Amino acid sequence: GAGVSQSPSNKVTEKGKDVELRCDPISGHTALYWYRQSLGQGLEFLIYFQGNSAPDKSGLPSDRFSAERTGGSVSTLTIQRTQQEDSAVYLCASSLVGASGSGANVLTFGAGSRLTVL
Amino acid sequence: AQSVAQPEDQVNVAEGNPLTVKCTYSVSGNPYLFWYVQYPNRGLQFLLKYITGDNLVKGSYGFEAEFNKSQTSFHLKKPSALVSDSALYFCAVRDKGYQKVTFGTGTKLQVIP
Numbered sequence A: 001g002a003g004v005s006q007s008p009s010n011k012v013t014e015k016g017k018d019v020e021l022r023c024d025p026i027s028g029h030t031a032l033y034w035y036r037q038s039l040g041q042g043l044e045f046l047i048y049f050q051g052n053s054a055p056d057k058s059g060l061p062s063d064r065f066s067a068e069r070t071g072g073s074v075s076t077l078t079i080q081r082t083q084q085e086d087s088a089v090y091l092c093a094s095s096l097v098g099a100s101g102s103g104a105n106v107l108t109f110g111a112g113s114r115l116t117v118l
Numbered sequence B: 001a002q003s004v005a006q007p008e009d010q011v012n013v014a015e016g017n018p019l020t021v022k023c024t025y026s027v028s029g030n031p032y033l034f035w036y037v038q039y040p041n042r043g044l045q046f047l048l049k050y051i052t053g054d055n056l057v058k059g060s061y062g063f064e065a066e067f068n069k070s071q072t073s074f075h076l077k078k079p080s081a082l083v084s085d086s087a088l089y090f091c092a093v094r095d096k097g098y099q100k101v102t103f104g105t106g107t108k109l110q111v112i113p
Helices: none
Strands: A005-007 A010-013 A019-024 A031-037 A043-050 A053-056 A065-069 A075-079 A088-095 A113-117 B003-005 B010-014 B019-021 B024-026 B031-038 B044-050 B056-058 B064-068 B073-078 B087-095 B107-112
Touching: A005 A088, A010 A019, A019 A088, A019 A113, A031 A075, A043 A065, A043 A075, A075 A088, B003 B087, B010 B019, B019 B107, B024 B073, B024 B087, B031 B064, B031 B073, B044 B056, B044 B064, B044 B073, B073 B087
Parallel strands: A010 A113, B010 B107
Antiparallel strands: A005 A019, A019 A075, A031 A043, A031 A088, A043 A053, A065 A075, A088 A113, B003 B024, B019 B073, B031 B044, B031 B087, B056 B064, B064 B073, B087 B107
């Protein structure tokens, strides 16, 4: 697609429920990133994928968080048993790797998924 | 481990004056450095990057940044600020040999008419 697409754009859930957030990266972008932005906070790294593998999961806050990527394309971030502190905007970004040119190594972000846990 | 520091939560500048938003970084290898901007209720947008070559890099909307290896800094600058530049600015770093991109906490730029 022309840009990074994230769904849902807004999600309100009750504490204890599971949620899935989806990211559809730019076609051909091999690297995919998930970040979390809480109100008034910076960007917190969660995980990144190179193809379908995740070399760095160090940012996932707890074992309630997991992510997968299939076909080197779409990624899903799953939060189990949501807590109020999970409320944030979850941002996905993708980039070209190992390429030259003005677009190389630049992250293109989606609009984000705003999660509210009641 | 890699890290980025943006020491100022907010920078206020009068319209027409030069602006500087500070950023320092730490990586074990050679850095790739980036600035991104987030306008209110909009997504993050790329402004400029340093990969290699000239230490002074120019980007979108008249912004530029200077890579200073000895001071491990990559400050964002603009000669004449516009009210429309008011936004949240993020500095980011990536170790050349590593794909993870780490962002700073962001600096809110307020340009006063």
